[in-house]
Amino acid sequence: MFAAGGTGGHIYPAIAIADQLKIMDPKTQILFIGTPNGMESIAVPAAGYDFRTVPASPLARPIISLQNYFVFPFQLAKSVVLSFQELEKFDPDIVVGTGGYVSFPVCLAAALKGVNLVIQEQNSVPGIANWWLSFIANKVLVAFHSTVDSFVMKKKCVVCGNPVRLSLMQYVSRAVARMHFFPRAGHPDAKVLLVLGGSLGANAINIALLNLYYELLERKNIFIIWQTGVEAFDEMESLVKNHPNVILTAFLHSMDLAYAAADLIVSRAGAMTCCEILATGKPSILIPSPDVAEGHQFSNASLMADLAGSRIITEDELDSITLEAEISEILDNEYLMAEMSQRALQAAKPNACAEIAEQIIAQVKLSTAK
Numbered sequence: 001m002f003a004a005g006g007t008g009g010h011i012y013p014a015i016a017i018a019d020q021l022k023i024m025d026p027k028t029q030i031l032f033i034g035t036p037n038g039m040e041s042i043a044v045p046a047a048g049y050d051f052r053t054v055p056a057s058p059l060a061r062p063i064i065s066l067q068n069y070f071v072f073p074f075q076l077a078k079s080v081v082l083s084f085q086e087l088e089k090f091d092p093d094i095v096v097g098t099g100g101y102v103s104f105p106v107c108l109a110a111a112l113k114g115v116n117l118v119i120q121e122q123n124s125v126p127g128i129a130n131w132w133l134s135f136i137a138n139k140v141l142v143a144f145h146s147t148v149d150s151f152v153m154k155k156k157c158v159v160c161g162n163p164v165r166l167s168l169m170q171y172v173s174r175a176v177a178r179m180h181f182f183p184r185a186g187h188p189d190a191k192v193l194l195v196l197g198g199s200l201g202a203n204a205i206n207i208a209l210l211n212l213y214y215e216l217l218e219r220k221n222i223f224i225i226w227q228t229g230v231e232a233f234d235e236m237e238s239l240v241k242n243h244p245n246v247i248l249t250a251f252l253h254s255m256d257l258a259y260a261a262a263d264l265i266v267s268r269a270g271a272m273t274c275c276e277i278l279a280t281g282k283p284s285i286l287i288p289s290p291d292v293a294e295g296h297q298f299s300n301a302s303l304m305a306d307l308a309g310s311r312i313i314t315e316d317e318l319d320s321i322t323l324e325a326e327i328s329e330i331l332d333n334e335y336l337m338a339e340m341s342q343r344a345l346q347a348a349k350p351n352a353c354a355e356i357a358e359q360i361i362a363q364v365k366l367s368t369a370k
Contacts, residue, residue: 001092003107005034005056005100008043009272013122014098015047016163020357031090033083035102054082056102079105080112087113093364094118097133104129111136116367118360122162122271125299126150138363141356143275143349144303160356161349162275167256169279169350177260181247182223190221191331194262194282196252197229202268204315205287206232209266210239211320216327217245225261227252263337264330266323269301269312277304278348283340284310285326287318307347309340 004014014032021028034040036053044051057075083106087095095110097103097119110117111133120141121130134140134151143162148154178192193216197205206228216222223245228236233250240248252258259265259280267273269288277284286304288297304310311326330336349355 001087001090001095001106001110002030002032002098003034003095003100003103004032004044004098005038005040005102007100007270008039009122009270010099010103011040011043012165012272013120013163014096015044015049016165016353017096017098017120017356017360018047018049019166020163020353021360024354024357024361031086031092033086033102033106034100038100038102040100040102052086054079054086054102054106056105058101076105080109083109084113087115093367094360096120096360097130097137098122099127099130101129104133107133107137116363118363120160120163120356121147122275123147123296123300124271124303125296127296138367139359141359143271143352146303158359160359161352162272163353163356164272164276164279164350165255166353168259168276170256172256172260174260177257178223180254180257181225181261182245184244190223191263192223192225192261193327193331194258194265194267195224195226196265196267196273197227197232202229202287202289203232204318205266205268206236208318208320208323210236212324213246214241214243215320215324217243220328220331222331223247225249225252225258227258264327266327269297269304271296271300274300274304275348275352277310278308278344279350281341281345281348283330283337283344284308285313285323285330286310287313287315290315308344 002014004010018030030049032044032049032051033054035056056079087109092115094116095107097107107117117137118139119130119133119137122143124144124147134153140151140157141160142148142157145159148157151157195209213224225247227249230250237248262282265277265282265284267286269286286301288301301312305312313322
């Protein structure tokens with residue numbers, strides 16, 4: 001049983017692990033638990049897995065609030081009871097929690113029922129839920145060595161990396177990928193900029209690029225793949241001039257081709273995106289979201305700067321001038337681009353998905369032997 005919800009950063013790692021478990025043993029039965037209206041309610045069935053729902057509520061912000069003291073405990077208790085019922089029906093050998101607020105009640109119910117529990121933490125610094133769950137989990141699978149220091153139960157931690165979707169690990173030539181987006185990008189001096197604002201979008205990145213993109217097109221032999229996010233697409237489409245060197249899209253379905261085509265990535269600093277940047281060996285400029293709980297994205301970006309030389313622009317510093325300066329400095333320096341690419345590949349963990357699946361299977365075998 002997988003407990004995952006909220007954002008793609010929690011859902012797609014779980015799907016990637018499930019796919020790997022199926023590859024290793026096609027007889028594996030898998031059930032996902034999520035919320036009724038979350039992204040997981042669409043993404044999981046689309047990936048071909050059974051899906052059931054449990055209503056769950058996040059902690060209110062700030063943490064010290066009447067909502068958390070008087071309402072949240074009753075909501076949590078209800079979620080745990082319903083999770084317990086799903087555990088009774090499915091009777092899993094193991095529960096894997098990858099995050100999202102639905103993960104907490106499901107994992108808590110699993111521990112109370114005595115079911116094997118593994119949590120997978122994608123971020124460089126764990127959130128409140130996974131920090132608490134680490135005390136009752138059998139194993140804590142983390143992406144980075146530095147993350148282990150954030151947990152009290154260090155002996156439970158295993159550094160595996162983050163599970164990158166299988167399609168990104170399959171080689172696609174740069175030339176073929178570029179032809180998919182830009183049939184005219186065949187010149188060897190042409191550079192492709194990939195801008196990722198996340199599945200929902202990043203308003204600050206979109207605005208900074210809106211004030212900059214035409215100048216980039218005029219001054220440089222550059223092509224732009226621009227994922228605006230679903231919520232911002234209509235507005236951006238009305239403001240961005242049609243240009244053969246710009247692909248404007250709400251959501252990128254061919255991420256493998258987009259990464260393969262790119263010379264430089266401008267992105268938020270979600271944990272999964274960071275690991276995909278490492279796995280594909282791409283230079284990057286990261287603009288961490290200030291709205292993500294516990295400052296995860298800034299911690300992720302800081303780690304990426306240490307590991308791969310990624311440049312960081314905080315949202316307070318972000319404007320078209322600052323962004324253009326960073327883009328130009330990297331794209332105009334072939335030596336710097338090669339160095340950043342090499343550092344990213346050296347820091348990547350391409351076998352993370354298989355290692356995570358092996359840890360899950362080993363935990364089931366260990367409990368069966370007992």
